Each structure stands twice: as structure tokens, then as C-alpha cells.
Amino acid sequence: MIRIKYMLVIACGILFADFAHADPEADRQALVNYYQNRFPNVELQEYANGLYAFDENAREQWLEMEDFPPYEIAIEEGEEYFNTPFANGKGYADCFESGGIGIRQNYPHFNAALGEVVTLELAINQCRKANAEEALPYLEGELVAISAYMSFTSRGNMIDVQIQDDDPRALAAYEAGKQFYYSRRGQLNFACSNCHAQSAGSSLRADRLSATLGQATHWPVYRSKWGDVGTLHKRFRECNEQVRARPLEAQSKEFRNLEYFLSYMSNGLELNGPASRR
Amino acid sequence: MRKAILLALASILAACGGEIQSDSGYEDAHAAAVTAMDIATEKGHAWTTSDQLIEDAAKAAAEGDETLAILLADEARVHAELAVVQADNEAATWHDRVISE
Structure with a gap:
């Protein structure tokens, strides 16, 4: 051994x-x-x-x-999606620290357990999968709006990526x-x-x-x-x-x-x- | 007109080092192109030009124009081979491009 x-x-x-x-x-x-x-x-x-x-x-x-x-609508829609509970009653806020507010600067990060880089968009879909929801498409629609909302709540925070x-x-x-x-x-x-x-x-x-x-x-x-x-x-x-x-x-x-x-x-x-x- | 342009292009590509297989059938040309494209994809350096050319080749073959189909498939292969050369070259030299001072 x-x-x-x-x-x-x-x-x-x-x-x-x-x-x-x-x-x-x-x-x-x-x-x-x-x-x-x-x-x-x-x-x-x-x-x-x-x-x-x-x-x-x-x-x-x-x-x-x-x-x-022109991105204002995406922020509003993103907030609504973000606050809409999953079928199991939980929501995005349960998946992220600080309830998902003002945390964009924590992404991307290297996740030691996964052995991969995790971006915010990936984490949003990980959250959905963990709550028995289907993953969203990455290039348009709901996931992009949620990401826009989460970015908006993080404005002014400093990027501090750790390796x-x-x-x-x-x-x-x-x-x-x-x-x-x-x-x-x-x-x-x-x-x-x-x-x-x-x-x-x-x-x-x-x-x-x-x-x-x-x-x-x-x-x-x-x-x-x-x-x-x-x-x-x-x-x-x-x-x-x-x-x-x-x-x-x-x-x-x-x-x-x-x-x-x-x-x-x-x-x-x-x-x-x-x-x-x- | 398009055939003339492709023939001219095929000559140029051959002169640049790409081997044109115009004497073999479309199936062979297509298979060779796909093999080269798979290698380029594996190396993460595939070109969109190969994708378009192989699609056009299939269309020409379906329309019964085997000569054009072979030319297009050969060109797709040459583009894929160039993509592989690019991938290998970049793997060895990308460091030289890094801003380090």
C-alpha cells in the first residue's frame, strides 16, 4: 500500500x-x-x-x-428566476454562500473535490442538478439572466481569483x-x-x-x-x-x-x- | 467556374505541401478527410473551413458530381492537416508569445 x-x-x-x-x-x-x-x-x-x-x-x-x-431587462428577469423556488421548495440562494448575493468575485475557482475549474454559470447548473432540476442552456435565456442578476449584485467587488x-x-x-x-x-x-x-x-x-x-x-x-x-x-x-x-x-x-x-x-x-x- | 477555382486551389495546396488524392474515389477522399479532421479535433485545433468543405463535398457527391466532391474532400483534408501542423507547432512555441517582462 x-x-x-x-x-x-x-x-x-x-x-x-x-x-x-x-x-x-x-x-x-x-x-x-x-x-x-x-x-x-x-x-x-x-x-x-x-x-x-x-x-x-x-x-x-x-x-x-x-x-x-440594454441589459436591464436581463437583470430584472434574472432576479425573478433567481427567486423562483425549485419544485422541492429550495432555491438558488440555498446553493451559494451569502444567499448568492454579491458573490461573483468567488468565481471562477478551482474545486479540489471535482478537480476542475468551476465558473458561476457552471455552479448555477450544478445547483439546479443538486435540486433535481434540469440544466439550463449556457448560451442564452434563463441562465444568462440569472448570471446577469448575480453579477449586478456583485458590482464594485474586487476580483481576487486564488490559485x-x-x-x-x-x-x-x-x-x-x-x-x-x-x-x-x-x-x-x-x-x-x-x-x-x-x-x-x-x-x-x-x-x-x-x-x-x-x-x-x-x-x-x-x-x-x-x-x-x-x-x-x-x-x-x-x-x-x-x-x-x-x-x-x-x-x-x-x-x-x-x-x-x-x-x-x-x-x-x-x-x-x-x-x-x- | 467553381470547378476551375477549386482545381486552381488544389494545385496551390499541392504546391504548398498538401497531397491531393484526386485519382481515388470520393469515399476514400472523404474517409481520409474525416481521419485528418478527427486528429485536428483531438488536438483542439479544428478549423471551421474543413467542416464547411466536407459538408459541401457530401452535397456534391449527393448531387452526383464526384469530381467536385473529391476536390472538396481533398481540400477539407488538407485544411485539417494544416490544423494539425498548427496544433503541433503551437504546443511547442506558445510560450514564446507570453508577455513576461
Whole structure:
């Protein structure tokens, strides 16, 4: 028995040896330095506003749109869904700490029992399944509205994603997300970083490209192009399609790892979702 | 017109290293494309272009245009093979792109 345990420890050591040198905080600080050198006039907290941190004209239009925010209906619907009891009498509030209010900053996190990254949207469906309810579709409708409501109650809270030092699987998940972000894919051969790190602030057709910092702060988003509120994973899928890569499923392990990496990069920024974007 | 364009494209792809199997039947071309696409999918790097091309190939085959069907299936395979090359290359080089200073 002791021999088996010993062999397992060695196997885990070999499996995660590649990640031993990974340092998420050094990665985040390097990214902060990179953007601050490139855009010395942009305050760090402004990155939570995406492209509006760079584009004064677009920012004016955006602020006007915020007078009558197009995501407001999603928040109202989300609150109603959130407070509607399940068939067993329990509700979403029973699944989350603080009754599910003001807790978005706790997601995504690495769940040691599952051995995977858990996002808020995944947790909403886990809650439903635990209460004998059917899982909701991830890309539109009720689940997105609930997520919008929960984000709204979390506005102003600081992102503080933790990567457990004592669990190499958490670091491996972070590294997998980082690899996804920096890997070229699709026929157009683009990595996320090509647009949002190298070319952040630059124009792409009629749009300006947002920066990596702040990309995880404001979801779900009402996107004019969609005419609807959608999640970060819907945007991931859209980005994949734009470079002609076959998009992965929303809430796939790969996308959850990517969200884990991106959210860590936004540590220290305030949550400001839901939001509106072009 | 479309055939002419595809033939030209097939020539270019062949010149770029993709092996065109226009002398085999559609079933073979389709099977080879699907195998390559499965490998690209396994590596998480499949391209939407392969998906569209293999769909168009099936449509052409159903309409009885085997020549076009083979060309499209071959092109789908070449795109999938390029996706695999991309996946392998990125697995080895993505670190070089990380902002680290």
C-alpha cells in the first residue's frame, strides 16, 4: 500500500513538473507593466471598461447608452428566476454562500473535490442538478439572466481569483488557460493575445480591440451585434469563429480554464457587470 | 467556374505541401478527410473551413458530381492537416508569445 502511494506521488510529480515554474502573479504583473508602458494615460481600473478605456468617442456613446442600459431587462428577469423556488421548495440562494448575493468575485475557482475549474454559470447548473432540476442552456435565456442578476449584485467587488499553492492541478488548469490564450488557432492563425495583447487599442474595422486586463470583469454583456445578453463563453466561441477555428462548447473544460486564466489577469479590478458593448 | 477555382486551389495546396488524392474515389477522399479532421479535433485545433468543405463535398457527391466532391474532400483534408501542423507547432512555441517582462 505504501509503495502504491509512493508511486502515485512520483507520478503526480512527473505529471505536474512542467507547471512547477509557473508563476501566475508574475504573469499578471508583467501584463500590467506591459499595458501601463503602452498606455501610460490609462488608469488600471479603466481596463474594466474594455475598449472604452482607449476610445474617447466610443466611450461617449457608451456612457449615453448606459443611461438606459440594454441589459436591464436581463437583470430584472434574472432576479425573478433567481427567486423562483425549485419544485422541492429550495432555491438558488440555498446553493451559494451569502444567499448568492454579491458573490461573483468567488468565481471562477478551482474545486479540489471535482478537480476542475468551476465558473458561476457552471455552479448555477450544478445547483439546479443538486435540486433535481434540469440544466439550463449556457448560451442564452434563463441562465444568462440569472448570471446577469448575480453579477449586478456583485458590482464594485474586487476580483481576487486564488490559485491554490498546495494543489498542482489548480496551477495546471491556469497554465492550460494561459496556453489557450497564447496559442494561434483557426485558418487565420490568430491567438487571443495577437488581438488583445499585441494589438490592444488598435482598430479592427470599425472597432477598437480591448486589452487582456479587464476582459473578465463585466459579464454577461449586452452586445449590440448580438442584440442580446450573452456570457463570456459565448464571446469565446465568437472569437474562435472569427479566426475560423471550430468553437469549443460553452463551459467546456478548456473554456473554463481560459476563464480562470483571464480572471486571474483581472485580479484587483472591480466587477462591473453586466455591461454593454458594441 | 467553381470547378476551375477549386482545381486552381488544389494545385496551390499541392504546391504548398498538401497531397491531393484526386485519382481515388470520393469515399476514400472523404474517409481520409474525416481521419485528418478527427486528429485536428483531438488536438483542439479544428478549423471551421474543413467542416464547411466536407459538408459541401457530401452535397456534391449527393448531387452526383464526384469530381467536385473529391476536390472538396481533398481540400477539407488538407485544411485539417494544416490544423494539425498548427496544433503541433503551437504546443511547442506558445510560450514564446507570453508577455513576461
